[in-house]
Amino acid sequence: MNVGIVSYGAYIPKYRIRVEEIAKVWGANANSIIDGLMVFEKSVPDLDEDTITIAVEAARHAINRAGINPEKIGAIYTGSESHPYAVKPSSTVVAEAIGATPDITVADFEFACKAGTAAIQTCMGMVETGMIELGMAIGADVSQGAPGDALEYTAAAGGVAYIIGKKDQVANIESTYSYTTDTPDFWRREGMPYPEHGGRFTGEPGYFKHVSSAAEGLMKRMGTKPSDYNYAIFHQPNGKFPTRVAKMLGFSSEQIKPGLVVPRLGNTYSGSCMMGLAATLDIAKAGDRIFMTSFGSGAGSDAFSFMVTDRIEEIRNGAPSVEKLLADPIYINYATYARHKNKIKL
């Protein structure tokens, strides 16, 4: 395809809570949770951060990284499960905050954890057809896990923005393929504060079915196999699922290592594999080939094949890397965490 990633930017809030801290409150065994999920700690938003502020910071990092002229951005799509408004887009605030208004189209996306990658596909189409010069796709969340529920250990906060274009690509998007069915493995009803999930049902019929179908579908269409890739990123609700699906598909643990950020970050939902991709781009070299497959409950997966260009070196240091964003966190206890996540009803 003629389109690719022109720039990217990530943002992770400074606060973290350790799995042990949460387990203590509910009388659970921290070690078995850490072993079971392969997650040590997760990010927590500050009192004045939300999906919009995170999306703006990620978008600004993407703009700064490659010195993009925001007036050239023709579309912005922000995908999230925690948009601050049920009606009024996050994307208009982002557009205003990066100086891309008013000659632009925007809208918000929702498809559980794959809203961001769906936005990437939309931008790809608009750029490929010449409808716009540059498109921005953002996946950002301040995900909620119900107190005492398994998801509370992993529901994290973070966001990533990708700018898609034709000129000056740092990674060409060779192809994309999606696999979608109506599979209710995880959802949240309007007005409800926390999501519901199907427990073990989210595994086989949800995650594994869709990720592997999309991955196999893309490789079949392209005639590629796992060994053709340097790196692979799979949606990371925890550390176990992507490790297992990688093995199932024939990818090695070395290939998924740079992109596997969930143990130190938690699941940033719409930002999840986009964060893993950013971490991979932070260290990739020209000529590296990257495979990525997202997963959104409901359910669907978007698979992508990227080819890194030599321009990556030129723009790499223009914004903080994922490692820099993960460094020097501030650890908080459960009480502070509950205050930050508005779990205490005032």
Added chain:
Amino acid sequence: MSVPRFWRRLKNLYNLIGTHCEKCGGFFYPPRNMCPKCRRNGIVNPFKFKGAGVVVTYTIVHTAAKDYAKLTPYILAIIQLDEGPRLTSQVICDHSHIHIGLRVKSAFRRLGEESDKGMIYYGTKFVPMEPKP
């Protein structure tokens, strides 16, 4: 603050857009349409500030009203932007790290909300330029 009032100042708050008098070279944030030095003779145009500055003075607010009570204790500061003007804002940093002379940069944050049914106000706060040593 009512919706139209906040909306009028949106761009200024989100992007630190103030004004600049071409006549005397004065920089103004918050924006002013009337240059205090040149008054009617001034030539005043919009200007986007870089967002870098230094803390001139600060306090830690423990008692606040309404919406801001959710954030206490928070750091309120007067910051001098590199281009010259001073503004009032919050600084998000460790309370033991805030000091007069701290170099700061802009960050996009929630300023508050009208109510849980009402409008959310976004804008610029500041964070230390360098992480705490």
Added chain:
Amino acid sequence: MRDVAIIGVGCTEFGELWDKSFRELFVEAGVSAIEDANVQGGKIDALYVGNMSGGRFIEQEHLGALIADYSGLASLHIPSTRVEAACASGGLALRQGIIAVASGYHDIVIAGGAEKMTDVGVETTTDALAAAADREWEGIMGATFPGLYAMIARLHMYKYGTTQEQLAAVAVKNHHNGTMNPKAQFQNEISIETVLNSLMVADPLRVFDCSPITDGASAVVIAPAEIARKYTDTPIYVKASAQASGTISLHDRPDITTIDATVAAANWAYKMAKLKPKDIGFAEVHDCFTIAEICAIEDLGFVKKGEGGKATESGMTALGGKIPINPSGGLKACGHPVGATGVKQAVEITLQLRGEAGKRQIEGADIGLTHNVGGSGGTAVVHIFGREK
């Protein structure tokens, strides 16, 4: 322009006055002042009403008409004007009254101020007071009034080495003076420890560094000097009346630790009265927070910039000191019904100059100064009074 004198004063109790409404408070103070002046109601030519926030506190505007009506003077169609400059509303009302008489437009005028702050909850009060700052650029960022003055204090401490104890000394002194003022809201002694152990409001200002929420009213009767002795044996002459504006927000102040509106108003006042700061015997200054008094005595020229803390600590501004400051107990102990304060300051100066200040009488009180500030320094009003013209 003719000379002007105060011929009568009146003041209500200051405190949480549940039984008294706004109009009742003002009328009480006004009637007291008229009786003190021995003047007939029918002789009053104009009324000035100082009030900061009738709209927020009692959902009432058009206060000039309200007070004229409830003083029984609307039937005489007396011109009545509400004056507002945040916490300097009282001082401003006083000045408008003085100008009216000095100019020859009116002869006998009542200038008063009142505020009824306790009918609403603390949250509404705090928000109403925050309107004295810049709502759009300070308020929206979470700036509270104590927060703004705390930033002044923090920088003052950084630049001049002012200490928490020196700030506390202001509160201790004013409380001590308050014990001798039967109208004061607080008539109890406090110690430096009390102040230093009180809850932090905005670092470094604690609860005891802040003036309280108060109901109250004050009024004075003003007349041309040439006829003052018809009404009183002790007319107190207005030697100067000055007013200055400054930036509304603290961040635009050229020097954050100086209220330049105070400096400007004071300079004009000294010039008008042909006096220097050292000629002032005592003063009522605007101590909305302890730091405000420290800055006031510097900005009024009584001590050098930066020396205000040391001067207070040394006792220079105590009742028996070189230049007694806030003999009434100031805003801190007497209380701060916003619109009334500026006028109450003139009432205190008058009582002192007449020798009628009871236990808190300053020996040989001669030239007195009042200093009233709006917001963090957007307005400053300075008056100088004496027993001679």
